[in-house]
Amino acid sequence: MIPFILRRLIQIIPVIIGVTLATFLLTWLIPGDPTNVLLGPDASEEARERLRRSLGLDRSMAAQYLIYMSNLLSGDLGQSLSFSRPVADVLVSRMANTALLAFAAIVLASVAGVAAGTWAALRPGSLHDRGLTIVVLFLNSMPSFWLGLVLILIFGLQLRLLPVSGMAPSGAGLLSLAAHMILPTITLAAWSLASIARMTRAAVLEVINNDFIRTARSRGLSEWRIVLFHVLPNAIPAVLTVIGMQMGFLFSGAVLTETVFSWPGVGLAMFQAIAIRDIPLIQGGILMLALIFVLINLIVDVLYVYFNPKIKLN
Amino acid sequence: MQNIEQDKITSSILSVDSLSVCYGSRKKPIKVVEDVSFDVSAGESLGIVGESGSGKSQTMLAVLRLLGEGGEITSGNIVFDGRDIRSLSNHAMKRVRGNGIALISQDALSALNPAMKVGRQMAEPLVVCDGMSNDASRRKCIDLLDRVGIHGAVSRLECYPHELSGGMRQRVLIAMAISRNPKVLIADEPTTALDVTIQAQILDLIDDLRKDLGMGLVLITHDLGVVAGIADRVSVMYGGRIVETGRTEQIFDAPRHPYTVALLKSIPKIDQSKSERLSPIPGLPVDPRAPLPGCSFSARCEYTKDSCTRSRPALLFAAADGVHQFRCPVDPFGARPESDAENLSRSGGRG
Numbered sequence: 001m002i003p004f005i006l007r008r009l010i011q012i013i014p015v016i017i018g019v020t021l022a023t024f025l026l027t028w029l030i031p032g033d034p035t036n037v038l039l040g041p042d043a044s045e046e047a048r049e050r051l052r053r054s055l056g057l058d059r060s061m062a063a064q065y066l067i068y069m070s071n072l073l074s075g076d077l078g079q080s081l082s083f084s085r086p087v088a089d090v091l092v093s094r095m096a097n098t099a100l101l102a103f104a105a106i107v108l109a110s111v112a113g114v115a116a117g118t119w120a121a122l123r124p125g126s127l128h129d130r131g132l133t134i135v136v137l138f139l140n141s142m143p144s145f146w147l148g149l150v151l152i153l154i155f156g157l158q159l160r161l162l163p164v165s166g167m168a169p170s171g172a173g174l175l176s177l178a179a180h181m182i183l184p185t186i187t188l189a190a191w192s193l194a195s196i197a198r199m200t201r202a203a204v205l206e207v208i209n210n211d212f213i214r215t216a217r218s219r220g221l222s223e224w225r226i227v228l229f230h231v232l233p234n235a236i237p238a239v240l241t242v243i244g245m246q247m248g249f250l251f252s253g254a255v256l257t258e259t260v261f262s263w264p265g266v267g268l269a270m271f272q273a274i275a276i277r278d279i280p281l282i283q284g285g286i287l288m289l290a291l292i293f294v295l296i297n298l299i300v301d302v303l304y305v306y307f308n309p310k311i312k313l314n
Numbered sequence: 315m316q317n318i319e320q321d322k323i324t325s326s327i328l329s330v331d332s333l334s335v336c337y338g339s340r341k342k343p344i345k346v347v348e349d350v351s352f353d354v355s356a357g358e359s360l361g362i363v364g365e366s367g368s369g370k371s372q373t374m375l376a377v378l379r380l381l382g383e384g385g386e387i388t389s390g391n392i393v394f395d396g397r398d399i400r401s402l403s404n405h406a407m408k409r410v411r412g413n414g415i416a417l418i419s420q421d422a423l424s425a426l427n428p429a430m431k432v433g434r435q436m437a438e439p440l441v442v443c444d445g446m447s448n449d450a451s452r453r454k455c456i457d458l459l460d461r462v463g464i465h466g467a468v469s470r471l472e473c474y475p476h477e478l479s480g481g482m483r484q485r486v487l488i489a490m491a492i493s494r495n496p497k498v499l500i501a502d503e504p505t506t507a508l509d510v511t512i513q514a515q516i517l518d519l520i521d522d523l524r525k526d527l528g529m530g531l532v533l534i535t536h537d538l539g540v541v542a543g544i545a546d547r548v549s550v551m552y553g554g555r556i557v558e559t560g561r562t563e564q565i566f567d568a569p570r571h572p573y574t575v576a577l578l579k580s581i582p583k584i585d586q587s588k589s590e591r592l593s594p595i596p597g598l599p600v601d602p603r604a605p606l607p608g609c610s611f612s613a614r615c616e617y618t619k620d621s622c623t624r625s626r627p628a629l630l631f632a633a634a635d636g637v638h639q640f641r642c643p644v645d646p647f648g649a650r651p652e653s654d655a656e657n658l659s660r661s662g663g664r665g
Contacts, residue, residue: 124383211424217380219439219490220412229438233429308429 078280087284098265109192117200139194148260192246203235244300248293329353333390354530361541364551416496420503422483426475433471553600553610560638
């Protein structure tokens with residue numbers, strides 16, 4: 001298992017290089033002049049030129065990329081233009097908030113999604129199976145910012161049950177934190193929940209018609225035991241792939257949710273960075289999201305081997 | 315005659331009486347099993363022979379109440395060990411499965427859970443249903459694997475099904491089936507997925523276990539050769555009905571139904587010359603969605619008369635013992651010359 005993980009870690013390197021190249025080139029494609037942001041529209045051409053030179057913006061594209069990469073390897077992601085702090089500091093300080101939200105969302109989406117999908121698959125064509133299909137379609141076609149706003153409207157403004165914005169002030173306690181998390185978590189989880197439920201339903205339906213399920217029944221095992229120990233372990237690998245992909249989407253998808261709920265995470269910082277062309281922060285943010293995406297996929301692959309013993313590690 | 319019937323029912327461990335099974339909606343039911351009756355006593359073996367789609371597997375699934383989605387027992391009685399299977403609660407039915415009646419499926423690879431180690435899979439009902447300790451169940455599994463002829467049982471417990479050979483998987487499935495000392499063992503084509511050499515070993519093993527443990531055995535197969543060596547009695551099924559039933563030697567030596575005769579003729583013989591061709595049965599199996607009004611075999615039978623297509627033939631007695639029965643009013647083989655019978659009997663060796 002360890003060599004397998006190491007091999008997969010090495011395979012990450014070209015992916016990361018590709019991502020840095022892409023993000024680096026992307027910033028050249030974005031119209032607008034960063035000196036405009038830093039010095040304002042009224043600055044003189046001389047002052048702009050000086051700033052460009054001090055930032056290295058007058059060098060060739062290749063030279064800029066090499067500088068960027070060498071800084072990157074020493075852990076320097078550059079200086080955020082909008083926060084006036086190192087990009088790494090900004091991202092790390094906000095990562096915990098984003099991760100908290102993403103993990104809460106993936107746990108909610110996985111548990112509820114697998115449960116709902118299994119429940120529907122056990123009686124295909126029944127009333128609750130069809131009901132689930134409608135709910136899934138609804139959740140899957142709803143943009144998260146719209147769902148977020150509706151939730152704010154209902155639970156925050158009408159019923160006044162839950163806080164609608166920001167994180168709990170420091171020292172306010174776990175309960176307050178949980179209350180602040182409920183609406184963003186639901187908003188973030190909705191789309192993933194629907195996808196996971198749909199995948200689970202299909203996977204369970206496929207497994208449940210297998211002969212070994214009949215064998216298990218013919219041996220007098222109870223129905224819930226068969227679902228838990230025979231159906232789900234065989235359906236989970238397919239679902240895991242979807243959960244892994246959703247996990248990646250949740251980190252990047254948090255941009256919209258965090259913005260709607262003013263959740264102080266990476267997503268909100270990215271939104272602000274894009275609005276004012278804070279290019280180092282955009283690059284650093286994308287790089288970090290890509291890294292998370294790749295690492296999650298690695299974890300999924302490892303779990304895959306665990307759940308499906310037929311996969312040979314070499 | 316009435317007394318003999320009565321005796322048979324009281325001594326049999328599993329008896330099925332005019333069972334019918336339908337699939338599909340109530341408005342347009344598809345009958346896959348119609349008016350099937352048979353019984354098995356402890357230690358006795360019954361072969362059920364028929365081609366694909368003849369309803370033989372569905373009959374057995376009905377006995378275990380494990381019919382697929384949309385399947386339903388529409389009439390008939392199933393009595394196991396004095397209990398009426400159809401009226402048992404789900405909970406009581408769970409105790410019958412595995413404990414009273416065990417099933418061996420045909421394809422051992424798909425019949426075993428691919429994601430669970432063999433040992434855990436074998437032990438699961440022992441621990442969960444019989445309350446055995448983990449240690450005791452492990453010892454029992456090792457004994458069982460030894461019993462079915464798997465060497466190095468201890469290491470096999472840690473294997474996944476795909477790590478075993480086909481023959482070994484079938485042995486594991488057999489070990490699982492006998493693990494809770496069932497009174498009836500249903501073997502649904504237990505050898506179709508195996509090499510010919512392994513087939514004979516597996517059949518011998520099943521037969522040995524039947525004798526040692528005194529189980530009633532129902533052996534389902536499409537291969538008359540398979541039942542020849544093992545079964546005490548044979549029922550031949552066609553189109554969801556039993557068309558002929560009798561003691562094995564009666565079926566092989568003096569078949570009365572044209573379908574049974576045709577089946578026997580289609581078995582290749584080792585002493586057959588190359589110029590002599592096998593005689594396949596012309597036509598296709600009957601489609602349960604378009605059932606024939608009369609005899610289900612009438613469309614393919616060379617002895618069909620007008621009356622065959624009009625009404626369902628009743629079971630007729632072929633011999634005075636009341637065991638050999640068949641469903642053919644035409645009865646073209648009723649008074650056969652002696653030489654013909656010898657020819658047919660030679661054809662029945664193990665395939």
